[in-house]
Amino acid sequence: MKQTVAVICGGRSGEHEVSLASAQSIVNALDRSRFNVLPIGIDREGAWWMGPAVIDNLRKGQKPYGQRVYFLPDPTCPGLVEESTSGRQLVSVDIFFPVLHGPNGEDGTIQGLFETANVPYVGCGVLASACGMDKAIMKALFAQSDLPQLPYLVVLRGRWETAPEQVLDDVENRLGYPCFVKPANMGSSVGITKANNRAELVGAFDDAVRYDRKLVVEKGINVREIEVSVLGNDEVAASLPGEIVPAHEFYDYDAKYANAASRLLIPAPLEATVTSCFQEMAIRAFRAVDGSGLSRVDFLVDKDNGEIYINEINTLPGFTSISMYPKLWAATGIAYEQLLTRLVDLALARHREKQRNATERLPRE
Structure with missing residues (x-):
């Protein structure tokens, strides 16, 4: 049936x-x-x-x-x-x-x-979804798993509203310019702004606090943007990496969904050993938040020295016709329709596994 x-x-x-x-x-x-x-x-x-x-x-x-x-x-x-x-x-x-x-x-x-x-x-459970959505918690888990990250600060909306000059001083002293201001709990680059000076930083904060009470401010560097798709439950597989060449200064909402000038390089032009490194780190990130089903893991590569930094994990990535998640799996050998069927099967398997958990206290055997 x-x-x-x-x-x-x-x-x-x-x-x-x-x-x-x-x-x-x-x-x-x-x-x-x-x-x-x-x-x-x-x-x-x-x-x-x-x-x-x-x-x-x-x-x-x-x-x-x-x-x-x-x-x-x-x-x-x-x-x-x-x-x-x-x-x-x-x-x-x-x-x-x-x-x-x-x-x-x-x-x-x-x-x-x-x-x-x-x-x-289908998809990640309560814990992984919550941790993957909150960039501040996500970054703490990545640090616990020894995944390299760029320097960042967490700022609450209340602090920005009551002590803006102190917040601006903290960002300038600890991160400098350029930097990115992001709502902690938002995706698709909504509310994210790059700031190159104090005036732009004020505008970035004012925009971001419309979306969340918690903000993440990250140091900005000259980077390549690499993404890896992840699929699985306990057994996890990672796709070939892809590279984003954004139409704008960074991969913002318009560059993702409206501007056809943004380019996706699939697979990314990387050495085999570097590809393996991205895949291994993506799986570590997925396990760090206890993911299941699917996620997309995003990385930044310093163009000056080649250093790799994890940016974030997206536990429910886009599935539009131009979305990176299904395109990466297509390049790795799993077509769109097959990918959807695999995700349903993974969800059913996880549900069956959960039914093994007792819901009442049992006597010891």
Whole structure:
């Protein structure tokens, strides 16, 4: 029998549009010989909608977006409840495929909802998602795993608002220019600004605090940007690395999703030994956050001396037609449709493994 895969997208996030684009690609490519595909869209207010046109309707702002549905966090009766003229009916779902980039999607929140309902879902779990979303926590875990990083500072919004001059002095004394200011809990380069002087640094902070209460400020250097895709649960594989040649000064939101002048070099022009180094570090980063299913690990390479630094891990990378994650696996030998099937299988395997855990205290054998 075919399995029903609910692809969930949209959400209350600054990456709402990116999520819709990723989800549409996934809906189009899932193997129909094995899966029934059920698109689920979450609007900007947080309401859940179901239907074949829900993604397109959300993009166009056409209400109602679809059939109103609710998620049940009840392990004895998990799934979706549909509102209809005949009352409320349970919609059977075998596995959930969240494609919710950014807050309320890849930060452990919806993963916690799935865990409460005890249903299988694609991607990293609560811990890995939360750690991968919070750049400050992520960097602490990378340091614990001896992964090299550029110097950085963590600044809270409250401190910026009450002592901005002290914050500016700290950044200038400890990092200097150029530097990057980033919201700790945001993806797709939303809210990230490069600052080359004090005036630009003020603007960077003012922009970033609109998205998060916690900010990460990193030292800027002249770099190449290298990315590696990771796939697996306990047994983990890493793809060939790819290199980004951004259309802008750095790989910001527009360069990622709107400007066709950005180039992806796949595979990256690297020596075999350097390629292996990137792959090994990517797997270490994945394990540092206890990842499962998929992630993309991003690196920076100093153009002056060749030093490699880990930048971040993205536990729910983009799946649009120009996204690096599926393109890297295609170059490594796993086509898009096959990759999606592999991700579903990994999720089902992890769910079966979880069912082995006792939920009550057992006597010792």
